[in-house]
Amino acid sequence: MTKKKKLPSLGVLLTILGLFVVIMFGFIVILKLPIQLALLVVWFVILGFGVYLGHNYLEMEKGLLKGIYEGMGAILILIAVGALIGSWIAGGVVPTMIYYGLNIISPSIFLMAAMIICAITALSTGTSFGSAGTAGIAMMGIGESFGLPTYLVAGAVISGCYVGDKMSPLSDTTVMTASLSRVDLFRHIKSMSFVSIPAFIISAVLYWIVGAVMYDGRGDLSIAENTLTGLEQNFNVSWMMLIPAVVVIVMLAFKLPSVPVILFGALLGSLWATLFQGYGFIEAIQTLYSGSEQSTGIAFIDNLLNRGGITFMLEVILLIILALGVGGLLQSIGAFTVIGNLFAKWANNTGNLTLTTMLASFFGVFFGGAAYVSLLTGTKITEENYNRKNVSRTLLSRNVEAGGTVTTPMVPWSDGGVFMATTLGVATLAYLPFFWYGFLVIIISLIYGYFGLFIMEKDDHEKAKDEDHEENGGYETYEKTV
Structure with missing residues (x-):
């Protein structure tokens, strides 16, 4: 005899959701066990x-x-972005972004600049993950070099990344939301702009004020100076290193699918590692899977740049x-x-x-x-x-x-x-x-x-x-x- 199905009552539903919260809190906070378990x-x-x-x-x-x-769409992007991060670090793309950023951006306006740069990147590419994995990592390196708290820099970076994830007509979530809601894509973006534009402006002003207060000219630039020296000594830094980033942004701007474009950008990173950074061909390709392994002798740079690769994303x-x-x-x-x-x-x-x-x-x-x-x-x-x-x-x-x-x-x-x-x-x-x-x-x-x-x-x-x-x-x- 088949048991009759029934919808959960409000009490049963609240019990399930309550147990979810208790289990998550117990495993993560009390037992210090992985979220996966x-x-x-x-x-x-x-x-x-x-x-x-x-x-x-x-x-x-x-x-x-x-x-x-x-x-599964998000999982495919994670795989592609993991490969991109590894090869772009090895190919000198991310180190060059950090180097130029340290030379150009003033510490007092850095938080606002980090948000704006990540927003432009995300609007151009339509991916918050890809933007955080490239421009975001560069901004983290610059911010740490200026002595700013990492959690504050991360807040600015993620804010910028999600401006693009939410507003770009190239974003998968933007297109999917318009489709599921049965509205025209650009009417959807227009409607969101009434919310996102003031939120963006207010956030940018707040980051500018906090940055100006936290860094009022008394900051120690020694870390930034050591970072510049370390990057110069260990990487071939020049405008040519930014070509893979430009290629990826242009391809995404022409509305080509994100996953193959990001993977193509990752292959370009491996090619750049071979042509300009002294990697062997096999070693450069390996960075797509296992990521970048730097040993510059400068702990800060090694900690920042030893990441990426598909294995970086498996957990x-x-x-x-x-x-x-x-x-x-x-x-x-x-x-x-x-x-x-x-x-x-x-x-x-x-x-x-x-x-x-x-x-x-x-x-x-x-x-x-x-x-x-x-x-x-x-x-x-x-x-x-x-x-x-x-x-x-x-x-x-x-x-x-x-x-x-x-x-x-x-x-x-x-x-x-x-x-x-x-x-x-x-x-x-x-x-x-x-x-x-x-x-x-x-x-x-x-x-x-x-x-x-x-x-x-x-x-x-x-x-x-x-x-x-x-x-x-x-x-x-x-x-x-x-």
Whole structure:
């Protein structure tokens, strides 16, 4: 006899989510065990509740695998960026960025400059991961050379990276959100600009003020001077080393797919290592897999530049797979459906629409571990509420990105949180208080929602999308770009 399936009650749902938090806190904070083990235990907890609710294992396994599949785009980018970091350090690309940055940028405006440079890079390439792995590492090196706290520099770097991840028409999350929300891509970007531009300006001003206060001319430039000397002695530094970076940015600007472009850039880095940095061909290719291994005799430079390679990302990839599995399991037992029903009763104005959508998106990040999951939970849980209120789904798409995309680096076990912490060498909870752009996006979005500001009306394109959606029985396919 087949056991009848049932949706989890509110009490069961809260119990599952509460156990998730307890397990994560216990493993990470108290037992000092890897996050991966905590997530694996969470799998078994959800499976147990799934059986209690009448689901069989095979059904839940399909949900688990589907959840992992939804995040494969991020995993492919992680592999490509890992290879890129290793070869660009060995090829002199990143060392040259650091060298020129130390010569050009004033310490007092460095934090603001770091945010702007990373924002330009991310807007041009459409990838926060790629921007952090290249320009971000260079900014970390420059900031440390100036004696600035690493957590503060990381906050500025990540703020800049997520400006591009959120606003670039080349970004996979931007394209995917517009598609899932059934709105025109550039209307989606226009709607987000009302939030992102003021958040960017305020963040830049704050970083400028803090930088000016922390570095008022009394700072010690000895580390910067030693870094310059060490880079000159150990790398061939010239404008030619920046050619791979220019090539990658131009290719991405022409809307070529991110993964093959980044991998091509990584191969260019290996070629540059052979042509200009004295590497043998096999040794240069090896940096794609095992990363850069520098021995300059200067501990600061070695610590900064001994990173990258595909193996550098393996623990991150494992963590993301496990986190995505959690999201898939929660979806398979009906947790998202229950939350959607609760939000539908509460979302009775644009303010509550905004808040519930951001919560649904953050739910995907916190319990699903990836930006892709957050975009799915944010749109699918709350989109019908916008239709009932006859509100343009540009508000939906804007709120999904505010609650999902920019919150990924805030969660230690999400793809964004793990990648940024690993790549920049700063723990998530250390840089979190200084990720000002992300917090400002959330605050401004809520203010707009509750005061009814910058709420756009449906246009003909959106109405046509609605009609097409209805004709297809409420189902619409979308292409997830990488």
